[in-house]
Amino acid sequence: MDKFDRDPQNRGQGFGTLSEAQLRNSDPDFDAWLGQQLQFSEPYLDDDGFCDGVMERLPAPTRRSEKRVTHTQYAAVVLASAIVAWQFPFAEVVSQAASQSISLYSLLGLGVLSSVAAMFGGIVAARR
Amino acid sequence: MDLNDGDLIRRIVEDGDQRAYAQLVRRYQSQLRFSLRQLCDGDQALADDMAQEAFIKAYKALPAFRGDARFSTWLYRIAYNLVMSHRRKNAPEVDQEAVDRAQAQETVEEAQQLGMARDLDTAMQELSEPQRQAIHLCMQRGFSHEEAASIMKLPLGTVKSHVNRARAKLQTLLQAWREEVVSG
Structure with missing residues (x-):
């Protein structure tokens, strides 16, 4: 059976008139318990294509940053x-x-x- | 390897690495969508649209993100702004069909939930909207009062007052559950 207290008598004469003492009375145990219950009752929402939807609508990355990535990759392969x-x-x-x-x-x-084959393979792998 | 938000943001801004952004989207999508569903009165389609919009807006604005606040706080601020401005534009319009569908679905799910979760949900409905949002942000999402105030665009004192009042109401409403836990 639900334990939700629907009786106004038990609600401290209604919510509009909670005493200052009640408001100030912060109970850390209750806070921890409430936080736990709130998190427990929250379902995890599956991605369900949400992320793909966002990614499709993102503007393309700038050429400058693409070039920068390419240069970094080539430099790494040449160094190796x-x-x-x-x-x-x-x-x-x-x-x-x-x-x-x-x-x-x-x-x-x-x-x-x-x-040549090793370098080419390295560059292709790095670009991927 | 799971990089932290700061590292991912650096990759996105400096290298234009969109895969890093995908990682951020996956990290926060569930929490943000769940929060927005509450803000959108259960209209799941609208909440998802708003969440998607928020992620896109955040991506575009990312170069201006200075890192003064956590990424999640910043993202929530964008999302809340979007929902609020949508509400101002379309005040009376709520997709009632979508709400009914969601509620019907929730009824099935709720039947499988524990009584506590159901009662908690009912108790949350007893709170005013700002109180519900403040409790959600501070106690469910773990934002500080300051962060919640910046997300909700309210003065810090007002948010603290909402949290205190909501906490006191919930404490009264959920007394029976608490006593059961305490008495074992």
Whole structure:
């Protein structure tokens, strides 16, 4: 059964005449309990396409900020490639290749091709 | 990774990163829509339109957001302004069909709710609208009195008075539930 108090007798002679003492009487326990109950009784509203609706109506981002993002991405990829190149033991590989009698030109071509592929992949991934 | 509001706002403003804004929308959509449904007298479609409008307006104004207040306070201020100006323009118009539909739906949902939630809802209906809003913002949303005053565009003293009066009314109305909790 509901415990909602509908009896005006129990409402301190109606709400218009709550005493000052009642108004000032802040009960922290009641506040905490009320806050908890209010939050408990609130349903979570599913997104249900709401967010998509908002995003569709947003103005396109400015070209300046797009360019800035692109430049940052390219800079990150170039930096990463430079670090890899700096750490790569080219001399060792070349001497190993020479001893294995692999053509230096084929090796160079392979290296350039894989670097280009890696950079291209990196840029595409970064842009995504 | 969940970034805080400030970081997301920085990404949006500096990099034009709309995905960051989508994250903010998802973070606040439920709370804002729920709050606006109460402000729009249960008209869910209108509340959702207003919420959508508020998010779009907030996005456009984001470069001017100085971060003096929390993003949520700022967003609520925009949303409340929109609803109030809509009300001024369309004073008598409430989509009664939408309200009836929502209420019918609520009746089904309410039947599944605990008695406490139902009584709390009934008790909230006994409050005046400003009192209901003040209690909602301060005790349900956790805004400070100052933040609620800035959202509702009311003097701080008035908001405090609304909260105190509403609290006293609710305390009387929900006495029986409280006693049950205290007595275990």
